[in-house]
Amino acid sequence: xxxxxxxxxxxxxxxxxxxxxxxxxxxxxxxxxxxxxxxxxxxxxxxxxxxxxxxxxxxxxxxxxxxxxxxxxxxxxxxxxxxxxxxxxxxxxxxxxxxxxxxxxxxxxxxxxxxxxxxxxxxxxxxxxxxxxxxxxxxxxxxxxxxxxxxxxxxxxxxxxxxxxxxxxxxxxxxxxxxxxxxxxxxxxxxxxxxxxxxxxxxxxxxxxxxxxxxxxxxxx
Amino acid sequence: xxxxxxxxxxxxxxxxxxxxxxxxxxxxxxxxxxxxxxxxxxxxxxxxxxxxxxxxxxxxxxxxxxxxxxxxxxxxxxxxxxxxxxxxxxxxxxxxxxxxxxxxxxxxxxxxxxxxxxxxxxxxxxxxxxxxxxxxxxxxxxxxxxxxxxxxxxxxxxxxxxxxxxxxxxxxxxxxxxxxxxxxxxxxxxxxxxxxxxxxxxxxxxxxxxxxxxxxxxxxxxxxxxx
Numbered sequence: 001x002x003x004x005x006x007x008x009x010x011x012x013x014x015x016x017x018x019x020x021x022x023x024x025x026x027x028x029x030x031x032x033x034x035x036x037x038x039x040x041x042x043x044x045x046x047x048x049x050x051x052x053x054x055x056x057x058x059x060x061x062x063x064x065x066x067x068x069x070x071x072x073x074x075x076x077x078x079x080x081x082x083x084x085x086x087x088x089x090x091x092x093x094x095x096x097x098x099x100x101x102x103x104x105x106x107x108x109x110x111x112x113x114x115x116x117x118x119x120x121x122x123x124x125x126x127x128x129x130x131x132x133x134x135x136x137x138x139x140x141x142x143x144x145x146x147x148x149x150x151x152x153x154x155x156x157x158x159x160x161x162x163x164x165x166x167x168x169x170x171x172x173x174x175x176x177x178x179x180x181x182x183x184x185x186x187x188x189x190x191x192x193x194x195x196x197x198x199x200x201x202x203x204x205x206x207x208x209x210x211x212x213x214x215x216x217x218x219x220x221x
Numbered sequence: 222x223x224x225x226x227x228x229x230x231x232x233x234x235x236x237x238x239x240x241x242x243x244x245x246x247x248x249x250x251x252x253x254x255x256x257x258x259x260x261x262x263x264x265x266x267x268x269x270x271x272x273x274x275x276x277x278x279x280x281x282x283x284x285x286x287x288x289x290x291x292x293x294x295x296x297x298x299x300x301x302x303x304x305x306x307x308x309x310x311x312x313x314x315x316x317x318x319x320x321x322x323x324x325x326x327x328x329x330x331x332x333x334x335x336x337x338x339x340x341x342x343x344x345x346x347x348x349x350x351x352x353x354x355x356x357x358x359x360x361x362x363x364x365x366x367x368x369x370x371x372x373x374x375x376x377x378x379x380x381x382x383x384x385x386x387x388x389x390x391x392x393x394x395x396x397x398x399x400x401x402x403x404x405x406x407x408x409x410x411x412x413x414x415x416x417x418x419x420x421x422x423x424x425x426x427x428x429x430x431x432x433x434x435x436x437x438x439x440x441x442x443x444x445x446x447x448x
Binding site: 006007013018073079081083087088221 | 271272273274275293296297299301303304305306307308309311312316320321323324325326
């Protein structure tokens with residue numbers, strides 16, 4: 001367990017010292033959302049109507065942006081080889097790196113989301129549920145993304161390939177994430193959406209590290 | 222007394238047989254030197270020994286027990302030093318090393334990391350970020366890894382690349398000490414590393430097809446680096 005936390009700590013330290021990855025994801029997220037009022041016009045009702053979907057789609061794209069680097073650096077400098085030779089199981093390595101990735105890129109999105117919701121004139125009743133869906137949803141994005149990042153390791157133009165592989169898998173998360181917010185805004189209960197989102201997280205938590213670990217073992221061979 | 226041995230090993234990379242029918246045996250205190258021209262499979266054999274690469278046929282055993290039956294146990298008793306130095310540019314030398322020492326099970330990673338840097342003659346780089354280290358310093362930092370956490374079997378792939386003569390002499394002493402303490406070493410090298418009583422293993426003896434063109438061999442080496 002301490003080794004697991006050590007790896008999380010090392011990845012956090014690397015991310016914070018390099019700085020760019022974490023801030024790029026959140027800046028991309030903000031810019032992406034800010035573009036919409038320019039595109040669809042400043043009509044408050046329209047913006048309020050599309051706010052939930054826009055924020056969720058922007059969150060998907062922002063999380064995708066930094067995923068390519070999840071294993072890339074460790075793969076290129078030989079660290080991944082050594083990690084696979086350590087007594088820490090590969091699944092734990094994946095989980096630790098994904099957790100660090102989520103803390104660095106996912107959490108800032110959750111913090112920034114309510115501000116963007118204000119910008120898009122979302123009804124204040126939806127704010128709590130927006131944060132809640134992102135809190136459950138963004139870890140799923142990181143987990144599913146880790147599979148793509150592991151599979152495209154060493155491939156040329158891995159980033160594009162990663163998007164093509166992963167974006168379709170993000171669709172359920174998007175549907176239930178945005179659906180929960182819409183339900184809450186229309187006076188319905190968001191509970192079923194949230195439960196399904198929770199189910200996706202419960203499924204991704206054991207399955208994604210297992211699949212990523214298998215792909216990584218192939219990559220280091 | 223533990224014995225690390227391989228029997229009838231066959232290694233396939235891509236669609237090329239690298240070596241076949243290879244046997245080796247390392248006993249405590251022994252060193253095995255892998256010799257052979259580029260592309261003869263020295264790196265591949267070390268990767269097979271480490272468990273990074275699965276042999277097509279044959280098996281590795283530790284104390285007559287197949288390594289595949291206890292992969293975790295095998296990982297905890299080896300140190301593998303490959304071509305890549307695994308140095309993070311934004312972490313200082315001692316931070317880089319302490320992380321691996323911790324993962325390798327050192328009781329006090331920071332202290333053992335500093336001690337290992339001392340032993341390799343580079344105590345002054347302890348607080349220097351990885352990006353400012355020279356190729357030789359990075360290599361010393363990578364080699365310091367084998368000292369920072371204990372392990373019985375050292376698998377060293379061209380450990381002397383980028384090292385100066387003084388560092389090579391220092392490293393010879395370190396290997397001698399490790400062997401005196403009952404440790405085992407398998408090393409591939411083009412440079413002479415003085416290891417009294419080491420056993421030689423000529424990999425070209427196990428190459429199934431004779432090499433005919435030099436370009437062919439070069440391509441194979443590139444393939445190995447990429448892997």
